[in-house]
Amino acid sequence: MTDAMNVDSLYQEIILDHYKRPHGAGLREPFEAEVHHVNPTCGDEITLRVHLDGNTVSDVSYAAQGCSISQASTSVLNDLIVGKNVEEGMAILDEFNTLMHGKGKIEPDEDVLEDGIAFAGVAQFPGRIKCALLGWMAWKDAVSQALVTTSSDTASTGDPK
Amino acid sequence: MTVVEGTQTYDVARIREDFPILGRRLAGDFPLVYLDSANTSQKPVQVIDAIDDHYRQHNANVARAMHQLGAEASAAFELGRDKVAAFIGAPSRDEVVFAKNASEALNLVARVLGDSGRIGQDHEIVITEMEHHSNIVPWQQLSQRTGASLRWFGVTDEGRLDLEGIDQLITEQTAVVSVAWVSNMLGTINPLETIIAKAHSVGALVVVDASQAVPQLPVDVAALGADFVAFTGHKMVGPTGIGVLWGRYDLLAELPPFLGGGEMIETVTMAQSTYAPPPARFEAGTPPIAQSVGLGAAVDYLSAIGMDNIAAHEQAITAYALGALQEIDGLTIVGPKEAVDRGGAISFTLGDIHPHDVSQLLDSRGVAVRAGHHCAKPAHQRFGVQSTTRASFYLYTTTQEIDALVEALHHTKKYFS
Numbered sequence A: 001m002t003d004a005m006n007v008d009s010l011y012q013e014i015i016l017d018h019y020k021r022p023h024g025a026g027l028r029e030p031f032e033a034e035v036h037h038v039n040p041t042c043g044d045e046i047t048l049r050v051h052l053d054g055n056t057v058s059d060v061s062y063a064a065q066g067c068s069i070s071q072a073s074t075s076v077l078n079d080l081i082v083g084k085n086v087e088e089g090m091a092i093l094d095e096f097n098t099l100m101h102g103k104g105k106i107e108p109d110e111d112v113l114e115d116g117i118a119f120a121g122v123a124q125f126p127g128r129i130k131c132a133l134l135g136w137m138a139w140k141d142a143v144s145q146a147l148v149t150t151s152s153d154t155a156s157t158g159d160p161k
Numbered sequence B: 001m002t003v004v005e006g007t008q009t010y011d012v013a014r015i016r017e018d019f020p021i022l023g024r025r026l027a028g029d030f031p032l033v034y035l036d037s038a039n040t041s042q043k044p045v046q047v048i049d050a051i052d053d054h055y056r057q058h059n060a061n062v063a064r065a066m067h068q069l070g071a072e073a074s075a076a077f078e079l080g081r082d083k084v085a086a087f088i089g090a091p092s093r094d095e096v097v098f099a100k101n102a103s104e105a106l107n108l109v110a111r112v113l114g115d116s117g118r119i120g121q122d123h124e125i126v127i128t129e130m131e132h133h134s135n136i137v138p139w140q141q142l143s144q145r146t147g148a149s150l151r152w153f154g155v156t157d158e159g160r161l162d163l164e165g166i167d168q169l170i171t172e173q174t175a176v177v178s179v180a181w182v183s184n185m186l187g188t189i190n191p192l193e194t195i196i197a198k199a200h201s202v203g204a205l206v207v208v209d210a211s212q213a214v215p216q217l218p219v220d221v222a223a224l225g226a227d228f229v230a231f232t233g234h235k236m237v238g239p240t241g242i243g244v245l246w247g248r249y250d251l252l253a254e255l256p257p258f259l260g261g262g263e264m265i266e267t268v269t270m271a272q273s274t275y276a277p278p279p280a281r282f283e284a285g286t287p288p289i290a291q292s293v294g295l296g297a298a299v300d301y302l303s304a305i306g307m308d309n310i311a312a313h314e315q316a317i318t319a320y321a322l323g324a325l326q327e328i329d330g331l332t333i334v335g336p337k338e339a340v341d342r343g344g345a346i347s348f349t350l351g352d353i354h355p356h357d358v359s360q361l362l363d364s365r366g367v368a369v370r371a372g373h374h375c376a377k378p379a380h381q382r383f384g385v386q387s388t389t390r391a392s393f394y395l396y397t398t399t400q401e402i403d404a405l406v407e408a409l410h411h412t413k414k415y416f417s
Helices: A013-020 A068-081 A086-100 A110-124 A126-157 B012-016 B043-060 B067-087 B102-115 B136-145 B192-201 B248-256 B289-305 B306-327 B355-363 B377-381 B399-416
Strands: A034-038 A045-053 A056-065 B002-005 B009-010 B094-098 B126-128 B149-153 B174-180 B205-209 B230-231 B244-246 B265-268 B273-275 B331-334 B345-350 B369-374 B388-392
Touching: A013 A068, A013 A110, A034 A126, A045 A068, A056 A086, A056 A126, A068 A086, A068 A110, A068 B355, A086 A110, A086 A126, A086 B012, A110 A126, A126 B149, A126 B355, B009 B012, B009 B306, B043 B067, B043 B289, B067 B094, B067 B289, B094 B102, B102 B136, B102 B174, B102 B205, B102 B230, B102 B244, B126 B136, B126 B230, B136 B149, B174 B192, B174 B230, B192 B205, B244 B248, B248 B377, B306 B331, B306 B345, B306 B399, B345 B355, B355 B369, B355 B388, B355 B399
Parallel strands: B126 B149, B126 B174, B174 B205, B205 B230
Antiparallel strands: A034 A045, A045 A056, B002 B009, B094 B244, B230 B244, B265 B273, B331 B345, B345 B388, B369 B388
């Protein structure tokens, strides 16, 4: 119990590094969808944009106000998702989501989650799981909207790529 | 640590012995330092035992059960009402309506004032920027239902209500003024006397959210002169699941019911129903019976110590904490910085360390505080902060616990530097 609740298992060096120097922060153009998500318990907020190039996530840009865990996890998301196609991105999201809800009993796959494995400790702090997922849920929402936008654009122009 | 107040000795160590949970040790073998009493207070063994005894010996439904246990449970439930009425100086026990919490009590008032036809589109409702969401949202909803406009008292940089524009704010159009007695975020104690006098001079009703006041200040609703006062049991060493709406009897008697159901009727036919007099009119369904017993034990407990003594202790511990916290580099208190007209909740920021991270680090040292917007987002916006960390104190808080908080804050700063 004492070990499991050790706050150092939550605040891994990797997390603090991402928090202090977030990757891909800031809002950029172009983008097909922009979402605004809020964590109602603490008021943390994120505005997140997705730019798709065909089926490839070519940019995830964001402006967020939040704690170290939510900021760092969005930074890691940017590392992991940009350059992947939508299906690969969703699979990584599933992997991260499973890790977060695994109550600390899941061994994370470093090949898939890279720096994201540092969040394994968050799963032992139920109050912080929402923080870690804020950016990821925003991304899921944004990419779903972007897919609708791009497919309806295609339909309306009648000019499939 | 003892605080000498008049001829009475306030013995915190003795009081702490009544609260079993305060003896807990947490992860890392740190003793619990509970500084979250504005969120919910801990419970003394006297309250725990009263609830335990009720369920073991007297449990039955009230009013309708004609057997011996039914009579005992009914008497115990109504005794809780008597005790609460005496505790707040209510002229009549029938002015004490039980709800499930303060939020429900405030919703009850807003709903039935609207249903009574007292509030229409030409009217105005006045609240303040420092309210808890439970004293904002019901009035926004009432305003949407009736077309009445919602107007707001601002807050000064110091964290006090801005009374400068009171004559323009509270006018002949004002139907209701609803205001917190003590802010749950800023800690400010508001000048109710001024506001009530002004509101009554224009014929407006006054609702007071006393959730943070009744636990820590001596309260006499008759002397206060408001029309409705709402508060909750669990912040005053009582159980969760019971809140109180005190209302002037003549007003309660002319207002329509809130929820429909059992116990709130006089008679029901298939064509229509007529309603019981207050307080039963506003208490549909099986009421919080064991909770009334527990709340009765809670007010007995607080009365035995004396609300004057508890208020003096709160004031002393708050002054000590304000001094100690302000010596920490980078710590900014949001709210009044002196223990004058101020309750025992202190919200602050610590450099640019997010309050969630602050509270997590404090928790790792056994120090329990609240982090976030404390259900007071407009007040946070007023001060340009998204969230804060809040330490709040009560009758069992010691100066050693404040010292532990300060030490843990230094540790937090180092951790994130």
